[in-house]
Amino acid sequence: MENEPIYPIGVVSRLLGVSVHTLRMYEREGLILTNRGVNQKNRLYSKADIERIQCILEAIRKKQFTIASIKTMLSMVPCWKIINCPEKERIACPAYKSIGVPCWSIEHKTNVCAKMDCKTCYVYTNFTNCSDIKEFIKKM
Numbered sequence: 001m002e003n004e005p006i007y008p009i010g011v012v013s014r015l016l017g018v019s020v021h022t023l024r025m026y027e028r029e030g031l032i033l034t035n036r037g038v039n040q041k042n043r044l045y046s047k048a049d050i051e052r053i054q055c056i057l058e059a060i061r062k063k064q065f066t067i068a069s070i071k072t073m074l075s076m077v078p079c080w081k082i083i084n085c086p087e088k089e090r091i092a093c094p095a096y097k098s099i100g101v102p103c104w105s106i107e108h109k110t111n112v113c114a115k116m117d118c119k120t121c122y123v124y125t126n127f128t129n130c131s132d133i134k135e136f137i138k139k140m
């Protein structure tokens with residue numbers, strides 16, 4: 001239920017007090033991955049997506065994060081460690097080498113991530129704010 005995409009963009013916009021334009025921009029910037037309805041046109045959001053957007057809004061409104069700083073923070077998540085990316089693939093992976101773009105925003109054609117669905121990946125679903133990342137790093 002938590003991950004079921006059922007809320008149209010207009011409903012999410014009203015619920016969170018944020019414009020449709022902003023929600024689309026968050027998707028373009030790679031902060032959120034949405035699902036499409038049957039006609040592949042309309043964006044649909046799940047409860048988990050709404051929680052994720054709430055975290056983004058809190059970071060922007062209360063902590064003065066910029067979109068770029070959120071993307072940089074998310075790009076620091078050690079995805080290669082979480083999904084046990086083999087050393088050979090890791091050194092050729094743009095997500096491993098770059099800073100500033102979350103791994104799910106990068107097209108993975110041949111490595112282990114090429115076969116995975118980012119929307120359900122632990123890396124995407126579990127790191128929506130700084131505390132989550134910090135807690136993970138502490139446990140490493």
Ligand code: SF4
Pocket residue numbers: 079080083103104105108113116117118121122123124
């Ligand atoms: S499957 Fe997607 S979210 Fe998961 S580590 Fe690979 S690129 Fe990142």
